[in-house]
Amino acid sequence: MAVSSAKPGWPGGDDDASVASPVAHPTYYQDVEPILLAHCVECHRKDGAGPFELTTYAQARALATSIASVTHEHRMPPWPAASGGDCPPQVGARRLDAQDIALIGAWQRDGAPAGTATASVPLLPPAWGTLTHVDAVLRSDAPYQPKANTDDHRCFIVHPSNAQDRYLTAYAVRQDAPGIIHHIQMWAIDSAAAEAQLDQLDAADSGPGYYCPENIGVDGRYVSVWAPSDPIRRHPPDTGMLLTGGHRMVIQIHYHDHGQGRADQTAIELELAAHVKYPASMWAISPPDLNLPPGMPNVQAKTSTTVSGTRPYQLWGVRAHMHTLGSSEQVSMRTGSGAHCLLSIPRWDSNWQLMYFYEKPVPLPIGTELDITCNYDTTSQTNPVHYGIRSTDEMCFAFFYVTQP
Numbered sequence: 096m097a098v099s100s101a102k103p104g105w106p107g108g109d110d111d112a113s114v115a116s117p118v119a120h121p122t123y124y125q126d127v128e129p130i131l132l133a134h135c136v137e138c139h140r141k142d143g144a145g146p147f148e149l150t151t152y153a154q155a156r157a158l159a160t161s162i163a164s165v166t167h168e169h170r171m172p173p174w175p176a177a178s179g180g181d182c183p184p185q186v187g188a189r190r191l192d193a194q195d196i197a198l199i200g201a202w203q204r205d206g207a208p209a210g211t212a213t214a215s216v217p218l219l220p221p222a223w224g225t226l227t228h229v230d231a232v233l234r235s236d237a238p239y240q241p242k243a244n245t246d247d248h249r250c251f252i253v254h255p256s257n258a259q260d261r262y263l264t265a266y267a268v269r270q271d272a273p274g275i276i277h278h279i280q281m282w283a284i285d286s287a288a289a290e291a292q293l294d295q296l297d298a299a300d301s302g303p304g305y306y307c308p309e310n311i312g313v314d315g316r317y318v319s320v321w322a323p324s325d326p327i328r329r330h331p332p333d334t335g336m337l338l339t340g341g342h343r344m345v346i347q348i349h350y351h352d353h354g355q356g357r358a359d360q361t362a363i364e365l366e367l368a369a370h371v372k373y374p375a376s377m378w379a380i381s382p383p384d385l386n387l388p389p390g391m392p393n394v395q396a397k398t399s400t401t402v403s404g405t406r407p408y409q410l411w412g413v414r415a416h417m418h419t420l421g422s423s424e425q426v427s428m429r430t431g432s433g434a435h436c437l438l439s440i441p442r443w444d445s446n447w448q449l450m451y452f453y454e455k456p457v458p459l460p461i462g463t464e465l466d467i468t469c470n471y472d473t474t475s476q477t478n479p480v481h482y483g484i485r486s487t488d489e490m491c492f493a494f495f496y497v498t499q500p
C-alpha cells in the first residue's frame with residue numbers, strides 16, 4: 096500500500112489505485128531518477144525553491160517515504176489549478192501521471208533500491224526557462240530589518256536604470272532571507288511628480304524604504320505580484336510590461352517574520368526587451384468589501400466586472416489570491432455565447448499562489464463579464480473576518496494579465 100494521508104491533494108495528477116506501476120521492480124537509476132529530474136529538481140536543487148535537494152540516490156532514498164506520499168497525495172509537484180473541463184490549458188503545468196505515481200510507490204515499497212548507477216544525467220532546465228539576460232537588478236539600497244513576529248509592508252524605491260522605455264519579459268527573485276517574504280508587488284512610476292512624492296515618503300521614514308500597509312501612497316502602474324513559489328516569472332512570448340524610460344519603480348515586500356530576526360535585501364533580476372508586440376497590463380479585481388461570518392465551513396464572496404472600452408482585449412493568464420481561510424476560488428467569464436472557466440483552484444493553499452499563463456490567449460470582447468468566486472472556511476474563527484492586509488484578515492482577488500491585439 097502506498098502511504099496514505101487524510102490530506103487531500105491538488106487536482107490533475109490522475110492518481111488511480113487501479114493503475115499499476117509500469118515496471119514491476121523499479122530502481123532509482125533506471126526508473127525514479129528520470130521522473131525526479133523532469134518534475135522535481137527544478138526546485139529541489141542547490142539554491143532552488145525547495146527546502147532540500149533531490150539530486151542524488153542518497154537524498155532520494157532518505158526521503159523515499161515522503162516522496163511516495165507527497166506524490167500519491169498530489170501535493171508535489173505543486174500545481175493547485177484544475178486542468179481540463181473548459182479551463183484553458185496552462186503553460187508549464189506541473190503534474191505526474193498515474194503511472195509515474197504508481198512507479199514511485201512501488202519503488203518505495205520495495206525498499207527504494209538503487210539499481211545500476213548510470214552516467215550522471217544533466218539537470219533539465221526549469222519549465223519556465225532561465226533569464227536569458229539580466230538587464231537590471233532591483234533591490235533596496237541597504238538591508239532592511241522587518242518588524243518581528245508581525246506583518247510588515249515595506250516599500251522600496253528602486254532603479255531599473257533604463258533611460259529608454261523597456262518591457263519586462265521575465266524576472267527572477269533572489270530571496271536574501273528565505274522564509275520571511277509573504278509576497279512582493281511591483282509598480283512602475285510614470286511621472287516626476289509621483290517620484291517627488293515618493294522621495295518625501297522615503298525621507299519621512301527612517302531606515303530603507305517606507306511603511307506602506309495599504310498602497311504605495313503615490314500614483315503608480317501595477318506591474319506584477321510574486322509569491323515564493325515561482326522559480327522564474329516569464330511573461331508569455333511577445334508580451335511584456337512597460338517600464339517607462341528614466342523613471343524609478345516601487346517594490347512592496349510583505350514580510351512576515353516568525354522570529355527569524357533576519358535583515359533582508361532581496362534582489363529582483365529583470366530581463367528587459369526594447370520592443371514587444373503586445374504591451375501588457377495587469378488588472379486586479381476584488382469585491383469592494385468582505386464580511387465573513389465566523390464558525391461556518393463554507394462562506395462565499397463574489398464579484399463581477401464588465402470589460403469596457405472600445406478595443407477588445409486578450410487574456411493571457413490569471414492569478415488567484417486569498418489568505419489562509421480560503422478553501423477554493425473560481426474565476427470565469429461570460430459572453431453572449433455562454434460561461435467559461437478561466438481558473439479554478441479547488442483546494443486553496445496560500446503557500447502556492449502561482450500565476451497561471453495560458454498556452455493560447457483567450458479573447459475578451461468588450462462587454463465580457465468577469466466573475467470571481469471565493470470560498471472560505473471560517474470554522475476556526477470566533478469573530479467576523481473582514482477585508483484587510485494582515486495575514487489574519489482576508490482577501491478575494493483575481494489578477495488578469497491582458498493585452499490589446
Ligand code: HEC
Pocket residue numbers: 131134135136137138139144145146158161162165166171172173189191324326446
Ligand atoms: C516549484 C517548486 C517545487 C517543485 C517542482 C517540487 N517541489 Fe517539493 N517542495 C517545494 C517546496 C517549496 C517545499 C516546502 C513547502 C511545502 O512543503 O509545500 C517542498 C516540499 C517537499 C517535500 C516535503 C513535504 C512535506 O510535507 O514534508 C517533499 C517530500 C517534496 N517536496 C518532494 C517533491 C517531489 C518528489 C517533487 C517532484 C515530483 C517535488 N517535490 C517538486 C518545492 C517544489
